[in-house]
Amino acid sequence: MAPWGYSKENGPATWHKDCPIANTGVRQSPIDLITTGQTCAKYDSNLKPVIVSYPAFSEATFLNNGHSVQFQPSAGNLSELSGGPLTKKYKFEQFHFHWGNNDSEGSEHRVNGKMYPAELHLVHWNSESPNFSSFQEAVGSNDPHALCVLGFFLKVGAENASLKPITDLLSKVKNAGSSVSFPGKFDLKAVLPETLTDYYTYDGSLTTPPLAECVKWIVFKEPIEVSTAQMEAFRAVDDGHGKPITGNYRPPCPLHTRTVAASFK
């Protein structure tokens, strides 16, 4: 597999060479979340609040893999997800970010064509399936809901004290391939909005190769605020080719016959 990335030479428009599903898939992610008109998100009153049980992580690695920065707790972490559109309990695997080199771009999902400066993805896998018993098996399982990814938009405003332990660490993983063990505990719950009631949900895929179509997506309406300085810290992380990672977001994909549900009117 040629090393994929986000440049002209190895970016999203070239991924189909190693991952044909990029062009042939009918449930690819991300998408543009439309709120009015024909293909708009449909309100579903049965959609309940998302429930997260995220005890503070005590042991984790924070790494720069050349195309994003990723927080990976030790396998023993007990963080779980349920509720919302889900019928099963999911185990937390990792979180990572997508961002742009200015405030008008960076998120993967869009709302009526609007991009946010960044998007946080919390990746989970179905821990109650009889068909797989690990994250990597889940990804390769062809189960349409093997994974559930929670997406949160980031917008520029006040400094986010809860995310500061992460953004303060970005300079320590400036070089691609570098990682640090996360010092102390990290409280992910404190980063998220109080109530996880208002979201869009649809069936989609990973947004990076292998682009597996195994993801139940839940994208929250309410953005998380971060400061300009915190955004600039993301933009200083290198991609391994002597340049900063900027624009590590895949453009929106066709909806095809999918519908998007909204838990709010």
Ligand SMILES: COc1ccc(/C(C)=C/C(=O)O)cc1
């Ligand atoms: C090679 O295995 C992989 C498994 C998962 C992912 C993810 C989680 C991609 C994404 O966030 O879009 C990538 C590779």
Ligand SMILES: [Zn+2]
């Ligand atoms: Zn992502």
